[in-house]
Amino acid sequence: MTSPLEQKKIKVTGPVVVTANRVGDGAVIYRLTEGWTTELGGAVIAIDGASAQRLMAGAVADDLGAVGAYVAPVKLLPGGHVRPGNLRELIRLGGPTIELPTAAAKVLEKNPA
Amino acid sequence: MYVYDAFDRTLVTERVAEFRDQVARRLSGELTEEEFKPLRLMNGVYLQLHAYMLRTAIPYGTLSSEQMRMLAHVARKYDRGYGHFTTRQNIQYHWIKLAELPDAMADLASVGMHGMQTSGNCVRNITTDQWAGVAPDEIEDPRLWAELIRQHVTLHPEFSFMPRKFKIAVGTSAHDRAALRIHDLALQMHRNEAGETGFEVMAGGGLGRTPFLAQTIKPFLGKRDVLSYVEAVLRTYNQFGRRDNIYKARVKILVHDLGPEAFAKEVDAEWQNIKEGSLALDDAIVGEISSRFSYPRYETLTDNSREFVAARKVDRRFDTWIGNSVANHKTPGYAIVTLSLKPEGGTPGDATAEQMDAIADLADRYSFGEIRVGHEQNLVLPHVAQRDLQAVWRALDGIGVAVPNVNLVSDIISCPGLDYCSLANARSIPIAQEITRRFHNLDLQRDLGRLHINISGCINACGHHHVGHIGILGVEKNGEEFYQITLGGKADENAQLGSLIGPAVPYGQVADVVEDIAAAYLELRQRPDELFIDTVKRTGVEPFRERVYAAR
DSSP states (O other), X not given: OOOHHHHSOOOOSSOEEEEEEETTTOOEEEEOSXXXXXXXXXXXXXXXXXXXXXXXXXXXXXXTTEEEEEEEEEEEOTTSOEEESSHHHHHHHHOOSSOOXXXXXXXXXXXXX | OBOOOHHHHHHHHHHHHHHHHHHHHHHHTSSOHHXXXXXXXXXXXXXXXXXXXXXXXXXXXXXXXXXXXXXXXXXXXXXXXXXXXXXXXXXXXXXXXXXXXHXXXXXXXXXXXXOTTSSSSSBOOOEEOTTTTTOTTBSSOTHHHHHHHHHHHTTOGGXXXXXXXXXXXXXOBSSOSSOGGGSSEEEEEEEOTTSOEEEEEEEOOBOTXXXXXXXXXXXXXXXXXXXXXXXXXXXXXXXXXXSSOGGGOSHHHHHHHHOHHHHHHHHHHHXXXXXXXXXXXXXXXXXXXXXXXXXXXXXXXOSSOHHHHHXXXXXXXXXXXXXXXXXXXXXXXXEEEEEOOOOTTSOTTEEEHHHHHHHHHHHXXXXXXXXXXXXXXXXXXXXXXXXGHHHHXXXXXXXXXXXXXXXXXXXXXXXXXXXXXXXXXXXXXXXXXXXXXXXXXHHHHHHHOSOOEEEESSTTOTTOGGGXXXXXXXXXXXXXXXXXXXXXXXXXXXXXXXXXXSSOEEGGXXXXXXXXXXXXXXXXXXXTTSOHHHHHHHHOSHHHHHHHHTTO
């Protein structure tokens, strides 16, 4: 079945990437022309609706490799650096903004109270 | 607790084999995601922001120490060394790989655990009071009834494709510790004038986008009729629940739209057809399930032995913990111990694999091998002899689960929020963490008294913010995190939805707002022992609103 996203026209208001989760382990991935990368810096960036649509079509067709593909905003910084365009994408890329319990537990192990 | 028989074990083992095959076919491309998604959801496998999430069922919040050790093992082997206990008495793992899920599930199945029906449009984990079976004020153990219903609705073909999820809670104490009235269906046990025990049936509760409290549809249902009546409710929902609009698909919308009387009539019409059929519970069936529940062989002890009283006098920290975290037990000489999973600066409800292992060991030594999970995201050792309390306390203190903050302001209920959850609009955990830091002073916490804060990172309300004394709901405004604050919610037998106190406040101010609310309470209360929630009831939210928004 074709995804509804393929049929709807995608509007972009700034640079975007297509992102999804890897099927095998759920890791966050970003669309290349062919295939995926876990590095945001290597992702293909679309700057208009048509190119975003093409990226999405390729992403959605890769049902074996990726699940839940969607268009996500990015920020382009001087020097060619790409950063996530909102807090959700920041968290997807960088992980939870909190210390995981095991990290705290390890610190306690090293420095018992 | 309930001991699996051969049938139960086979069911869980076969389920793992079935899922293993489904995963293999997904990974080979034989199954598309669209085909696979409903299958994985029915096993509690979600896709979240960073990874898959596995929600493992802990039926009515009861765990054996063996099961707790397996939860620790899964956390260590397949996840990042910790798990999260949820507001529905389940556990979640946030870093699971799909390819490894069948092995994780096989490990869980070896101790009778699974994720069946922890997601999907089916009947979810049936919850109850974490003090079930040991609370002095209960009529009888609610878990028998929860187990009866659980067996009936598991893999029930008629109720595997309902309009939406369906959550059931059972309670047998006058004091509702299981938040019955925010459930789709709740059974509250009563004793009638003739001395018979039966259930008040309430339907149509639920939070989220359109919160409602459950309403009574049958004041007194005989025990014999529990299964047939629940079946009739589910059939009525299946028949009339909306499938055209996901936001109007829960039974609470149906009960609200029809009105409880009309809904009750529909249920009754169906029930009359089936109540004398095979679902009528005779003593043999109830006895069969009941016989699989094992109970501790308590010693004959007395309350408040001289040694215990003396120990409390000598050790102030121990005494404080007793006063906060230990509750009376129905059996003399025993106690109910709450383990706080709300350390300062921690994530509410999280426990490391090391903590889980240690708790399992303590359960074996001091609690007849049994542990409970509460919807408040704390754990319980339900069968501790008073004479062992000091040893237990020292051990719990050593693993960081003896902070005497149970029911106090830092005992926060919080969903995982945007740090983990793909549904979230805003973060919840850092908000909780900052609040606990502001209220670091336990003397202040004790002065404030019972004060329930509930935090949800989105309108789905998994943190139950609507029924918090202070409710905090994260929203997104122009790319920034903002939080709506409500006051006056209650989750118990006098359940009530909270009232919004004003415009949403930004992320950086939420902890300040909570401090302002606490300060306002200290000024407004008539006596030191007037509870926060009672002060709010008496004064209304206006004085709090003024205080919070005066400088904002």
